[in-house]
Amino acid sequence: MKLIQPLNPSPQIDVDSLELISHSPEQTQRLGVRIGELALPGDIFLLTGGLGTGKTCLTQGIAWGLNIEEYAFSPSFVIVRELYGRLPLYHIDLYRLDHIEEIEELGLDDYLYGNGVCVVEWAEKGLSVLPREHLLIQISYLSDTERSFQLKPSGKHYLEILAQLKTFSFKS
Ligand SMILES: Nc1ncnc2c1ncn2[C@@H]1O[C@H](COP(=O)(O)OP(=O)(O)OP(=O)(O)O)[C@@H](O)[C@H]1O
Numbered sequence: 001m002k003l004i005q006p007l008n009p010s011p012q013i014d015v016d017s018l019e020l021i022s023h024s025p026e027q028t029q030r031l032g033v034r035i036g037e038l039a040l041p042g043d044i045f046l047l048t049g050g051l052g053t054g055k056t057c058l059t060q061g062i063a064w065g066l067n068i069e070e071y072a073f074s075p076s077f078v079i080v081r082e083l084y085g086r087l088p089l090y091h092i093d094l095y096r097l098d099h100i101e102e103i104e105e106l107g108l109d110d111y112l113y114g115n116g117v118c119v120v121e122w123a124e125k126g127l128s129v130l131p132r133e134h135l136l137i138q139i140s141y142l143s144d145t146e147r148s149f150q151l152k153p154s155g156k157h158y159l160e161i162l163a164q165l166k167t168f169s170f171k172s
Pocket residue numbers: 022023024025026027028049050051052053054055056057058074095121144145146147
């Protein structure tokens with residue numbers, strides 16, 4: 001008889017996670033606002049998902065939650081955009097980068113390990129060189145107007161943010 005070994009869960013992965021379904025760009029922005037309100041200096045939010053899933057839309061909300069008046073346009077030609085509100089927001093977009101070395105050469109450490117809030121679009125391109133402690137936000141396209149947001153914390157601080165977001169409701 002063959003014994004099937006159970007797979008040990010990796011100790012680095014926090015099992016706690018949260019899924020929220022947004023039904024409109026406005027709801028996605030509202031989630032972003034809540035995340036921006038909860039953000040503390042040095043926070044890292046890593047956004048993944050395909051083209052046009054709503055990463056920039058969520059970032060706009062995060063900017064508003066940090067009392068940034070300016071609209072967080074998709075930084076199409078710049079990789080890092082600095083915006084200033086209650087805290088600095090470093091909006092990083094790795095879309096144009098294809099190799100991990102290119103990301104390392106950018107010298108993002110001052111942003112990633114500074115006192116601002118970093119939001120990284122296309123974080124899947126650089127997960128191995130981005131801070132190990134972060135809130136991962138995986139966005140999936142469900143329909144024209146619906147998106148799923150899977151929030152996965154790594155590290156105690158992000159578990160606390162997740163706990164606060166568990167009471168979040170899209171209705172204001
Ligand atoms: N529930 C929703 N949440 C967010 N965006 C939505 C939603 N429903 C429809 N949309 C639309 O999806 C698009 C999202 O665009 P956005 O620029 O935020 O995506 P992105 O993930 O940043 O794309 P890219 O990969 O090009 O950077 C917008 O046109 C927005 O109106």
